[in-house]
Amino acid sequence: MSFEYLIDPAKGPQWTGRLPGAPKPYVLRRGEGETAMLFGDLFTVLLSGDETENQFGIITADSPAGDVIPTHSHNETHETFYVIEGKVRLFFEDEEGQKQSSLLAPGDFGFVPAGFAHAYQIVEDARMMGTLSGGFERFFQHMGTPTDHATTDQPPFIPDFPRMQAAAQQHNMQFLPDYTWPNA
Amino acid sequence: MSFEYLIDPAKGPQWTGRLPGAPKPYVLRRGEGETAMLFGDLFTVLLSGDETENQFGIITADSPAGDVIPTHSHNETHETFYVIEGKVRLFFEDEEGQKQSSLLAPGDFGFVPAGFAHAYQIVEDARMMGTLSGGFERFFQHMGTPTDHATTDQPPFIPDFPRMQAAAQQHNMQFLPDYTWPNA
Numbered sequence: 001m002s003f004e005y006l007i008d009p010a011k012g013p014q015w016t017g018r019l020p021g022a023p024k025p026y027v028l029r030r031g032e033g034e035t036a037m038l039f040g041d042l043f044t045v046l047l048s049g050d051e052t053e054n055q056f057g058i059i060t061a062d063s064p065a066g067d068v069i070p071t072h073s074h075n076e077t078h079e080t081f082y083v084i085e086g087k088v089r090l091f092f093e094d095e096e097g098q099k100q101s102s103l104l105a106p107g108d109f110g111f112v113p114a115g116f117a118h119a120y121q122i123v124e125d126a127r128m129m130g131t132l133s134g135g136f137e138r139f140f141q142h143m144g145t146p147t148d149h150a151t152t153d154q155p156p157f158i159p160d161f162p163r164m165q166a167a168a169q170q171h172n173m174q175f176l177p178d179y180t181w182p183n184a
Numbered sequence: 185m186s187f188e189y190l191i192d193p194a195k196g197p198q199w200t201g202r203l204p205g206a207p208k209p210y211v212l213r214r215g216e217g218e219t220a221m222l223f224g225d226l227f228t229v230l231l232s233g234d235e236t237e238n239q240f241g242i243i244t245a246d247s248p249a250g251d252v253i254p255t256h257s258h259n260e261t262h263e264t265f266y267v268i269e270g271k272v273r274l275f276f277e278d279e280e281g282q283k284q285s286s287l288l289a290p291g292d293f294g295f296v297p298a299g300f301a302h303a304y305q306i307v308e309d310a311r312m313m314g315t316l317s318g319g320f321e322r323f324f325q326h327m328g329t330p331t332d333h334a335t336t337d338q339p340p341f342i343p344d345f346p347r348m349q350a351a352a353q354q355h356n357m358q359f360l361p362d363y364t365w366p367n368a
Contacts, residue, residue, distance in 0.1 A: 023298065047264060047293075080230075110209075
C-alpha cells in the first residue's frame with residue numbers, strides 16, 4: 001500500500017510539494033505532511049530545514065509497541081522526544097557517560113544532543129513529536145519509504161542493511177550495535 | 185501565588201537551573217521546566233537555545249479560551265503552533281500578503297516564519313507546543329513573570345505597557361496594534 005506513487009515515479013508521492021520549501025506560512029491538518037513508513041512506524045515531516053533557514057525540522061512518529069530501536073548517535077543533530085500519546089522508554093548516555101533510561105508518558109519530554117548514544121522502545125502504542133536540527137527530519141523517509149497513507153495500518157517497510165548504512169551516512173549518524181542498556 | 189520566590193529573590197524561582205544550560209541530555213516530566221504566567225496563560229520552557237547551540241527552543245502554552253492576542257511579527261524568529269488539546273484559531277499574513285485564518289484542532293500544525301504578521305485566539309481551553317528559533321523561548325517569562333506553579337489556576341499576570349515594549353525590543357519583535365483580521 002505504500003507504493004502507489006511508483007506507478008508514476010516522476011510524480012513522486014502525492015505529498016510532494018506539500019511543504020513550501022521556503023520560509024512561508026502554512027497550516028497542516030493532522031495526518032498531512034511528508035509521510036513515510038520505516039519498519040512499522042509512520043513518520044510525518046511537518047516542517048523541514050527548508051522552511052527554517054536550516055535551524056530545525058519537526059516530525060511526528062506514530063509507532064506500535066515493539067523492541068528497542070537500534071542504538072545510535074548523531075554527530076551534529078540535536079533531537080527531542082515529546083510523548084503525545086502512549087508510553088516510550090528513552091535510553092541515553094548522560095554527560096558522565098552513565099547509561100540512563102526513563103519511561104516517558106504523555107506530556108513528558110526528553111532531549112538528546114549531538115554526540116550522545118541513545119535508543120528508545122515503544123512500550124505502549126505511541127505518538128511522539130520530535131524537533132531536530134534542520135535537515136535530519138528527512139532521515140526517516142530516506143531510510144524508510146514514502147507513503148501517501150497517514151496510518152500505521154499498512155505493510156511495514158524493512159530496509160536492507162546497505163539502505164540503512166546509506167541513510168546513516170547521508171545524515172551524519174552512526175549505529176552502535178555493540179552498545180547495550182540495562183533494563184532493555 | 186506566582187511570587188513566592190520573591191521572598192528570597194537571589195534564589196530566583198525554584199526551577200532555576202532545571203535546564204542544563206548546555207548541550208547535555210535530560211528528561212522533564214509534564215509540568216516541569218521554566219514556568220511563567222503571562223496574562224492567564226502558563227508558558228513552560230522545555231528546551232532553550234542554550235541546549236541547542238541556539239538552533240531552537242521549545243515551549244508549551246496552557247491557555248484558557250479568550251480574546252485574540254495582540255498581532256505581532258518577529259524580525260528573525262520562526263515559530264510553530266502545534267495543538268495538543270483544545271482549539272486555537274491562528275491568524276496569519278500569507279506570502280501574497282493576504283490575511284488568513286485557520287481553526288486548529290488537536291494534531292493540527294501551523295508555521296509562521298520571521299517577518300509575517302500573526303495572532304491567535306484560544307477558542308477552547310488549549311495546550312499548545314511551539315518550537316521557536318533559539319532564544320525567543322524566554323520571551324514569555326520576560327514579558328510575564330516566573331512562577332513555581334505549573335497550573336493556570338493562579339492569578340493572571342498583566343504586564344504594563346513599558347514591560348511589554350521592553351520584552352518585545354529584547355526579543356526583536358514588534359506589536360502591530362493597527363492590524364485587523366477578518367473573522368476576529
